[in-house]
Structures are given as structure tokens and as C-alpha cells.
Amino acid sequence: MALLEVKDLSIHFGGVKAVQNVNFSVDSGIVYSVIGPNGAGKTTLFNLITGVYKPTTGEIRLDGEAVHGKSPNELARRGMARTFQNLQICMNMSAVENVMVGAHLRLDRNLVKAALRFPALRKRDAEMRNEAAGLMRFVGLDKFADARADSMPYGALKRLEIARALAMKPRLIFLDEPAAGLNPKETIEVDHLVRKVADSGVTVVLVEHDMKMVMNLSDRILVLDYGKKLAEGTGEEVRRNPDVIAAYLGAHA
């Protein structure tokens, strides 16, 4: 059974049909990419699956369980993590604290124990701080270990989001344009990072405009255009699909 199944998923904003009857499924352990021209509905699709938007119609199943309409924090409990195209970093916190927030559900969140400094809670928190520092090394942010988030450059913040998502120990991670706004060198580094994440056993769903990166990483690709599924298949199948070529090159096929 597929880890993630999406059936006839649609969302309408007033008259705008941002996502229309989209179907696909993602098997466990693969890198699955969603591509399409700007405004094709890729981020909307992510927002639907991760619970930020509620679908107008359709079904989303995670490991067979219907999860459409559930809130983001309920989906987080089920092992779903994501990053954001427009950064969502907590600038009022340090870099490592941002990563620790990712482990929210894995820690003791009791208010009273926290206020009274229960040793078990402090100990676990100290361990988590080390684990978060380790995740920052994993994504290549060693030198920002003691930095405040608001003092970090854009490229580093993109990785910090990935580290935060990994701190959840997710089964499934949605990366929304992790290479957007990065220079070619940084893009290659993110490419390697996504590969490392996938190799660590996390299923990756990727939205990305950098085609080299997409072709390089993806086991399967979904192409969206005007909110509809245009094509789906391996990189090679998608690349040869005449509809995809038409959408990307603007030709009337």
C-alpha cells in the first residue's frame, strides 16, 4: 500500500479552482516531485495535504487512514513534516531553538513541570539540544550552532527549515522549493542534502523549479498545470510527454 494516497482532490477559492481532481500516490521510501509552471497549484497542493487548507472535495490517505480535513498539528502527530517556500523561521529564537521546536511532540510539554524545573524534563531538553545541534551539522549548518535565527543568511535559513522538519523524526517530508533563491553552488548542496534525507529512510515529496535537481533526485514526478494533473511518471516518461513539453515551452501541441 502506498504511504500517501490522494484521490480526486480539489479546492476552490471562490471561482478559482486552484487544484482540480488531482490523483496520485507516493510509495514509502521514494523521492516524489511535483513540478509545474508558476501558479500551477503546487504549493496549494502542499497546503492541502499538510492540513493548512481544507479540501473542497477529495480524499487524502496516509498509510490508509483518511486524513483530509485534519489540522496540521494532528498531521504532525502522524509523521508528516514540511518546509515552506516563503521562509517560516521563528526570528525571535536562536537557530538551534528553531530546530528544537521541530521536536515539540517528542518532548514533555507540561507547563508545571517546566516551571518547577523537573530534572527529567531538563535532562531530556538538554539531550534534545545536542540532537538539534547534530541535525544542524547534518544539514551543513555547523557554523551557525550558536547563531540567532535573525542573523543568518537566506540560504542557511532554508536548511534550518529542513533541520526543523527532520527534528520531528517524520515518515514523510514535504519540501516546498528548497532551492528557490539559492545560487548554483548552494543548489547542488541542497540537492545532496535531499538525497541524504531520502537515504535516511524518510519519504520525500518535493516541489522544485530546478529541473536538474528534480530529474536527478526524483523516483517519480507529478506535473501540474492550472491546478490539474498533466502527467505523472518517471523522469524519463515525463520529459517525453508532449503535454508537458507544451506547458513548459508554451507551444500549442
Next chain:
Amino acid sequence: MKNTTKGLVIVAVILAIVPFVSPNSYYTDLAIRMAINATIVLGLNLLIGFAGQISLGHAGFLGIGAYASAVLPTHLGWHPLLAMGAGAAVTAVLAGLVARPIFKLKGHYLAMATLGLGIIINIALRNEAQWTGGPDGMPVPAMSLFGFELSGDKHWYWVVAALLLVSIWASLNLIDSPFGRALRALHGSEVASQVVGVDIVRYKVAIFVLSAVFASLMGSVTAHYIGFVSPNFADFFHSIELVTMVVVGGMASVFGSLVGAVLLTALPQALATFEGWETVVFGAILMGFMIFLPKGIVPTIAARFGKGE
């Protein structure tokens, strides 16, 4: 030693010295009121500075605590500690009930809703004259602990100093914990904190209730210390004073809360010559800080001299 620990030790030392250097009871009284305000402002700063939510009605909760300590022992003969607990419990229930619908609101709407709540409490206290003495207020019976009656500045000073110190310690612990990080995270990015599993409404409600209970308990303490309550405890201007203390000292700064409370408690004394115009001066100070020192005193100094708290 960590900076926060150093700060805690410094505050403890200052608190221990004050009664011995205070030249007369006027200054001891001032110090007590500073400590009471500082404790309330600490709780309010958790809500405003750390979680990023506003409350313009906190004096209302203070009023509930103060009046619980006045009304219940006077009319029903309750023990003052029991009355204090009852005030806190009523505050917790009321804050919890209104918090859910209130936190569906954001920004100005949240400010308006909390403002309205504070005003309603104030009106109720003014109107229920047979219980509360109405606009004239009422006397508060003395607090006794284990047969020992708390009276006079010296007793109360140590009580409020201990409460303040424990509150600082607990606040510092809280903000550096998974609970506290979730609060700060929802301030930084609501959507990011949601997708990592933070139930943001629950956290907003929890911190609102906690800060309201802080205010209620300190309202009870104030009532017993002064020996008298009036609806002014719960009026809108008092809420604004508390928010001003948070802003002036520094949002999201535990030690800033102390600085803000100390300065703005002393200020009306210094402004006594402006009789009747203190409110205007307060407003001007609040505006001045918003424009010239929006981060507040302590965070600005901390940024200037390198390390944060």
C-alpha cells in the same frame, strides 16, 4: 554561570538589601508595590512578549483576585487563603471560557475583546454595591498564615519579595522549556508551529489563563497589603499601565519586566506634581518608547552590549 542565573542572583541580592537601606516606610511601601507590579508584569509579559498576544483587560483579573479577598472573608467568613484560591479559580475559569473565542481573533480584535472583558469586570464590581461597596470600595480583612497575622511593611515586603523571586525563577524555567519554546514559536510563525505539532489555540489559552491567574493572585496580595479595595484596581487605566510596563521594560524579557515595573511604579511618585495629568504622561511615555525604543530598555541594552539574557 549562565546570564539568567546571574540575573536571578543579582535580583535576590537587591531584594535582600532593600529593607535595610530603605530610609523609611514610604520607600518600603514603594518597594512592595514595585515587587507586586513586577510579578504581575512577568505574567503579562509571558502572554504579550513571549507568546505575542495582547491583553488590555488584565486589571480585570487583578480586580477579581482583590475583590475575592475582600468579599469572601468579609461577607462569608472564608479564610483569606481560601478566598485567594477561590479568586484565582474563578479567574482561571473565566479566562479559560472567554479565551477560546477570543483567540480566534487576532491583532486589534484581540485587543478590543480583552479590553471589553476588563471593562465588564470593572462595571460588575462597581454595580454590585451590596457585596463590593460599589464605587467606594471596601476594607479587606487582614491575612493570617498559620495563626500569624501579616501586618505592616516588613512582613509584606518579605512575602512579595519571595513571590517575585519564585516567579522570576519559574518564568525563566518556563521559557526555556518545550512549553515555552512552543509559545515563542507561535509568536514567530503560527503556521510553522502548527506543522510541527503545536496546538496553537491550546497554548494561547494556557498562557492567557496562567497570566490571568498571576494577576488574580497578586490582586489578592495587593488587597491584603493595602487593606482596602476599590474598583480602580480593575479599571482600564490600570490595564494600560501594566501593558506599558511590559513595553518599556522590554517585550519577551524577564528582567525587562522587572525594570519596566520598577520604573513605572516609581514614576507616578516622581510625577506627583502633575496631579491629574499622570495618565497623559504615561501615554506620552508609551508612545515615545514605541517610536524610539520599540524593543524596550533591557533588550536594547542587551543588544548594545553583545549578549542577550
